[in-house]
Amino acid sequence: MKKSKTKGIIQFILLFLSVFTFFVMGSSNNSASAADNSLQKVKQRGELIMATSPDYPPYEFQSSGANGQNEIVGMDIEVAKKIAKDLHVKLVIKSMNFDSVLVAVETGKADMAIGGINPTPARRQSVDFSKIYYTGGQSFLINASDVNKIKSQKNLAGQNVGVQTGTLQYNLAKQYIPNVTIKGMDKTTDLVLALKTHKVDAVGMEKPSAEAYVKNDPSVKMIPSTYKLTQNETGVAIAFKKGATSLTNAANKSITEIQKKNLTQQYLASAGKYMKVNTVNTSMWHYWDYFAKGVEYTLLISLISSLVGVLLGMFLALMRFSKLKWVRAISISYTEFVRGTPLMVQVMFVYFGIGVVVNLPALLSGIIAVSLNSGAYVSEIIRGGINSVEKGQTEAAASLGLSETDLMRFVVLPQAFKNIWPALGNEFIALIKESSIVSIIGVTDLIYQLNIVRADTYRGVMPIFVAMLLYFFMTFILTRILNHYEGKMKHADSE
Amino acid sequence: MQTQNKNDDIIQIKGLGKNFGDKVILKDINGEVKSGQVICIIGPSGAGKSTFLRCLNMLEKPTSGSVIFDGTDLTKLSDKQLVEVREKMGMVFQSFNLFPNMTVRKNLKLAPIRVKHMSDEEADKVATHLLDRVGLSDFADVYPDSLSGGQKQRVAIARALAMNPEVMLFDEPTSALDPEMVGEVLGVMQELANEGMTMVVVTHEMGFAKQVANQVWFMADSAILEKDTPDEIFSNPKNPRTKDFIGKIIEAK
Numbered sequence: 001m002k003k004s005k006t007k008g009i010i011q012f013i014l015l016f017l018s019v020f021t022f023f024v025m026g027s028s029n030n031s032a033s034a035a036d037n038s039l040q041k042v043k044q045r046g047e048l049i050m051a052t053s054p055d056y057p058p059y060e061f062q063s064s065g066a067n068g069q070n071e072i073v074g075m076d077i078e079v080a081k082k083i084a085k086d087l088h089v090k091l092v093i094k095s096m097n098f099d100s101v102l103v104a105v106e107t108g109k110a111d112m113a114i115g116g117i118n119p120t121p122a123r124r125q126s127v128d129f130s131k132i133y134y135t136g137g138q139s140f141l142i143n144a145s146d147v148n149k150i151k152s153q154k155n156l157a158g159q160n161v162g163v164q165t166g167t168l169q170y171n172l173a174k175q176y177i178p179n180v181t182i183k184g185m186d187k188t189t190d191l192v193l194a195l196k197t198h199k200v201d202a203v204g205m206e207k208p209s210a211e212a213y214v215k216n217d218p219s220v221k222m223i224p225s226t227y228k229l230t231q232n233e234t235g236v237a238i239a240f241k242k243g244a245t246s247l248t249n250a251a252n253k254s255i256t257e258i259q260k261k262n263l264t265q266q267y268l269a270s271a272g273k274y275m276k277v278n279t280v281n282t283s284m285w286h287y288w289d290y291f292a293k294g295v296e297y298t299l300l301i302s303l304i305s306s307l308v309g310v311l312l313g314m315f316l317a318l319m320r321f322s323k324l325k326w327v328r329a330i331s332i333s334y335t336e337f338v339r340g341t342p343l344m345v346q347v348m349f350v351y352f353g354i355g356v357v358v359n360l361p362a363l364l365s366g367i368i369a370v371s372l373n374s375g376a377y378v379s380e381i382i383r384g385g386i387n388s389v390e391k392g393q394t395e396a397a398a399s400l401g402l403s404e405t406d407l408m409r410f411v412v413l414p415q416a417f418k419n420i421w422p423a424l425g426n427e428f429i430a431l432i433k434e435s436s437i438v439s440i441i442g443v444t445d446l447i448y449q450l451n452i453v454r455a456d457t458y459r460g461v462m463p464i465f466v467a468m469l470l471y472f473f474m475t476f477i478l479t480r481i482l483n484h485y486e487g488k489m490k491h492a493d494s495e
Numbered sequence: 496m497q498t499q500n501k502n503d504d505i506i507q508i509k510g511l512g513k514n515f516g517d518k519v520i521l522k523d524i525n526g527e528v529k530s531g532q533v534i535c536i537i538g539p540s541g542a543g544k545s546t547f548l549r550c551l552n553m554l555e556k557p558t559s560g561s562v563i564f565d566g567t568d569l570t571k572l573s574d575k576q577l578v579e580v581r582e583k584m585g586m587v588f589q590s591f592n593l594f595p596n597m598t599v600r601k602n603l604k605l606a607p608i609r610v611k612h613m614s615d616e617e618a619d620k621v622a623t624h625l626l627d628r629v630g631l632s633d634f635a636d637v638y639p640d641s642l643s644g645g646q647k648q649r650v651a652i653a654r655a656l657a658m659n660p661e662v663m664l665f666d667e668p669t670s671a672l673d674p675e676m677v678g679e680v681l682g683v684m685q686e687l688a689n690e691g692m693t694m695v696v697v698t699h700e701m702g703f704a705k706q707v708a709n710q711v712w713f714m715a716d717s718a719i720l721e722k723d724t725p726d727e728i729f730s731n732p733k734n735p736r737t738k739d740f741i742g743k744i745i746e747a748k
Contacts, residue, residue, distance in 0.1 A: 390592070392592035393592055395586075398581060399554065399655075400582065400610065400654070400658060401579065401581045401606060402605070402606060402609060402610060403609075404574075406609045410594075410597075410605055411596075411605075414596040415596050418596065
């Protein structure tokens with residue numbers, strides 16, 4: 001009896017998965033085989049959407065600018081603006097982790113990805129590239145105190161080298177430096193911090209980036225790399241969705257013009273100006289509006305997700321008590337599946353996966369993913385709460401002729417909620433912290449804002465400390481509120 | 496005993512059986528409860544008395560046999576139809592089972608409002624009247640946790656009466672009480688019986704059974720072994736198991 005039940009659930013989960021897979025595979029095939037109307041689509045929309053990871057000065061970075069406006073600036077942005085201008089459309093910038101920018105192009109979230117991307121053969125398999133618009137070259141950032149120890153790339157043999165994950169630098173370092181220990185991180189800012197705290201001996205990055213850091217921070221120095229590289233590995237290009245030939249060609253036209261007039265030099269110079277502005281005031285107070293926006297989004301996501309999570313959780317928990325086997329099976333499968341996969345993957349799945357079918361904005365995707373995730377956990381908490389209510393209560397209610405619904409609503413659930421309040425509170429607090437994962441798809445929550453401030457100020461630790469305090473204040477206040485209500489509920493019984 | 500007119504029977508039990516897995520709890524139980532009768536069910540622990548009582552309003556689903564209430568076979572009803580029947584059978588539990596998340600008044604009002612669709616004022620009137628009847632008018636707005644066991648059980652009786660039931664089922668209503676509180680609960684039950692309420696009471700209170708019951712059913716080993724008037728059962732038991740049980744009680748006294 002028990003065995004066949006488990007088997008049934010496994011079958012159900014498998015069915016669930018195969019439907020999912022079919023749905024996603026099917027839809028991505030469709031879009032790949034569609035005729036190339038990429039240029040036409042952009043023109044009709046009047047917007048050219050680009051994905052980028054603005055933590056890579058001078059290519060692209062967030063700037064508070066001279067007039068206090070927050071904007072993404074840099075050489076790449078100028079290139080993109082030029083292309084948009086030539087197409088007579090508006091440029092829309094979507095920012096996200098570097099890991100995600102190519103995925104955004106593949107799944108149609110953005111028309112193009114631009115961000116110091118080297119058009120390597122491996123990348124060419126999944127996206128199309130424009131002509132190379134800039135050739136930077138590879139170099140290393142080292143601590144100024146190490147200039148006598150590390151004179152060239154040779155000295156890095158056997159050392160720790162930090163590189164951004166998913167980048168060419170990562171592969172190059174691994175391939176060409178003997179006995180090297182690679183430390184991969186998501187953010188260039190984290191890498192520089194690791195360098196300054198001597199967690200790594202050098203950081204591999206594009207030459208212009210390294211130059212930007214050296215200009216802004218006297219404690220780091222730059223050495224050139226001696227990698228033997230092809231054009232594809234030193235140059236940077238713009239990524240487009242496979243088959244978007246008309247759009248790629250249009251971009252190439254603009255790039256030809258950029259190269260003819262040597263515009264990139266001009267772009268780099270103006271990017272450098274922004275960077276100088278940034279370093280004038282790196283006090284955290286100067287960035288309070290960044291943090292405020294981060295707190296606002298973190299609270300917004302947590303609040304909506306906990307409300308939806310509780311409703312969904314209650315629904316799923318009640319499904320577990322249904323008399324129908326298939327209703328129970330759906331609830332069990334859902335809970336097991338969601339609890340068995342990381343939130344990070346779910347966030348990416350909703351944004352990129354579901355995004356193939358319905359184009360959801362990042363914030364909405366984040367809220368949906370976090371809500372769906374929370375619902376699974378809350379349903380288990382509520383199920384425990386319902387089970388904790390004595391059987392006598394249900395029997396007494398049934399003997400009075402109360403319907404199943406009334407019995408739940410007036411007798412069981414109020415008591416269950418009182419019992420699970422502390423556990424539920426825990427879930428809310430966890431939600432505030434876990435919602436930080438949505439920063440990977442570019443939702444401007446506190447973590448995302450924190451990274452921008454770090455990139456902007458070249459200060460590694462202080463913004464982390466500020467964010468830590470802000471998270472603590474949020475959870476601390478929430479804990480007080482929850483305790484207040486817990487006390488009230490206890491009071492109600494013994495009044 | 497004369498043969499009874501069938502219409503007098505408010506509950507008829509026919510060949511009732513109940514198993515939990517392989518374990519036999521009840522076997523071939525038969526009996527009739529007439530309108531206005533008080534039936535006391537006595538017997539040693541583990542005889543199946545409580546299970547039998549809970550089979551009468553289908554809190555336990557019988558494995559075999561039938562329970563006919565007001566001419567309807569309850570074992571044939573769907574869960575939804577059962578809900579309608581249950582409001583006519585009040586039940587009082589050993590462990591009170593008051594709703595701790597509501598005041599005493601709300602405990603009484605919930606079912607009349609939700610099931611009988613009474614207005615709030617009507618339900619309030621019913622609650623006030625019944626609390627007065629069980630002597631707890633002063634406790635209407637407190638939560639059950641602050642009441643003594645005896646008070647809780649009186650509230651539970653009032654709560655069941657608020658639905659104006661045709662039959663009241665009592666499952667060892669005094670077993671969880673401190674001895675000094677047994678009297679107040681039995682007092683309320685005695686009054687109910689005097690007013691003509693049909694009652695089926697599982698109890699260890701032999702004094703109550705002797706005084707109030709019209710019939711005493713002796714249960715042991717999953718079956719009813721003897722049914723008779725209290726006088727006969729207590730002074731002239733016929734079944735050896737009954738004799739043994741009554742003998743032990745008298746010894747204990």
